[in-house]
């Protein structure tokens with residue numbers, strides 16, 4: 001019998017689906033690309049044709065300009081060559097999808113990036129039983145156990161309310177994390193205007209257009225120092241320590257990232273208030289997901305794969321490392 005999944009070929013620049021003549025999340029321009037979500041390490045510009053969810057395509061439009069786009073909504077399928085291709089929610093950011101590939105009785109699911117915790121800005125991860133589950137492992141070490149998101153948001157609000165004459169500046173990736181932090185703050189009853197760095201404006205507006213309410217948002221540009229006292233301000237992580245932040249009233253520097261679990265990373269960025277809020281599954285979410293999906297084989301695309309490989313072995317799941325490059329785990333994304 002042929003080897004399971006022999007129609008799927010991993011290359012350093014992405015996963016090639018032979019009978020569809022298409023690539024999943026290729027890091028180089030290709031004729032046909034199936035894109036899991038809008039983060040820059042998965043969605044690149046320059047493909048001849050792209051299949052993705054309408055939300056992901058809208059995000060790619062904002063970042064790269066108009067694509068030759070084929071929208072596939074959650075739950076719909078398209079046929080490419082001999083392959084049936086479907087998209088289901090991955091719970092990572094707005095529009096993020098796992099891609100289901102069905103070919104001659106075999107089912108392969110490419111997870112893209114995913115998490116299992118509730119996120120008010122996107123549809124929750126759907127468990128799809130399959131033969132081969134191709135997973136990420138960004139936080140694939142048992143030391144990574146993300147705390148409760150609501151508790152992290154409460155720490156942020158507590159700090160805001162106990163610092164007289166200051167503001168709290170939160171570094172957050174512009175796609176997904178920023179909007180999630182805003183929506184979580186709203187869910188915790190914080191209805192004050194939230195200020196943003198100009199780099200966040202287009203994606204925040206797009207989220208609202210796509211039906212994710214974010215409450216009252218204002219640009220920092222144009223606000224006086226007095227207006228910013230006692231307020232939360234969001235910026236890309238790269239702006240946390242640059243000249244831009246000097247105009248703010250004595251900011252408490254915070255950052256929302258799964259990497260804030262690592263003290264050294266927080267120190268590197270001079271982060272006073274590290275918030276462990278991640279859009280990737282932690283160790284328990286990764287292993288729980290593999291248990292629930294119950295595939296015959298697990299293929300691991302990128303991240304810390306050794307511990308997860310070992311866990312699969314102990315749990316009698318055949319596992320394989322793909323060593324894809326270009327999913328550079330840019331910490332600003334997580």
Ligand SMILES: [Zn+2]
Nearest residue numbers: 039092113333
């Ligand atoms: Zn991502």
Ligand SMILES: [Zn+2]
Nearest residue numbers: 039041113327
């Ligand atoms: Zn990624």
